[in-house]
Amino acid sequence: MNCVVPISESQQREVLDQTEHYVQLGETLFRQQFSIIPVTFDLRGRTAGMYKVTGQKKRRGFGWAGGGETSRQIRYNPWIFAKYYEENLTVTVPHEVAHYLVDCLYGLRHVSPHGVEWKSVMDAFGVDSSVTAKFNLAGIPTRQYQQFAYLCDCKTHQLGIRRHNKVLKGQASYLCRHCGVTLQQAPVAI
Ligand SMILES: [Zn+2]
Numbered sequence: 001m002n003c004v005v006p007i008s009e010s011q012q013r014e015v016l017d018q019t020e021h022y023v024q025l026g027e028t029l030f031r032q033q034f035s036i037i038p039v040t041f042d043l044r045g046r047t048a049g050m051y052k053v054t055g056q057k058k059r060r061g062f063g064w065a066g067g068g069e070t071s072r073q074i075r076y077n078p079w080i081f082a083k084y085y086e087e088n089l090t091v092t093v094p095h096e097v098a099h100y101l102v103d104c105l106y107g108l109r110h111v112s113p114h115g116v117e118w119k120s121v122m123d124a125f126g127v128d129s130s131v132t133a134k135f136n137l138a139g140i141p142t143r144q145y146q147q148f149a150y151l152c153d154c155k156t157h158q159l160g161i162r163r164h165n166k167v168l169k170g171q172a173s174y175l176c177r178h179c180g181v182t183l184q185q186a187p188v189a190i
């Protein structure tokens with residue numbers, strides 16, 4: 001299977017420009033200022049784009065809610081963009097920006113994700129909101145295999161989830177081929 005290479009830096013700049021374009025279009029359409037939204041290209045898996053809000057207070061009167069600053073972010077999947085560049089530029093980018101504008105205009109908690117508010121922003125953008133891109137994800141890394149650090153007397157080993165679970169259940173133990181010592185899970189920093 002051919003592996004897809006993530007989009008280049010110049011393509012990333014183009015995606016940033018396109019994102020900014022839709023934010024500015026929103027400013028014209030809704031006569032309101034929206035700040036430039038931070039964009040990252042670190043999304044993995046089967047999703048092309050994601051609008052993410054962190055630090056929003058979930059409950060009132062809770063101990064840690066004090067200094068919670070809200071930060072907003074759009075994340076794009078550089079592999080899916082690489083494979084379907086034009087589609088993502090014309091569909092995924094306005095899709096995520098529309099989530100951002102809906103959040104600014106109404107507050108995400110007050111609307112359903114792809115409800116009438118979001119559809120009306122897509123309509124205002126002139127983008128068909130009924131289009132859900134169907135991507136063939138062959139060649140795109142869809143899963144990150146989790147690794148667990150184990151130590152012997154000479155080095156660090158990485159065990160996959162299957163072996164790690166066997167160790168946890170006491171069904172197996174593994175020896176280092178070099179020093180012959182049984183591997184022990186490395187202490188985890190929390
Ligand atoms: Zn969406």
Ligand SMILES: [Zn+2]
Pocket residue numbers: 152153154155176177178179180181
């Ligand atoms: Zn060893």
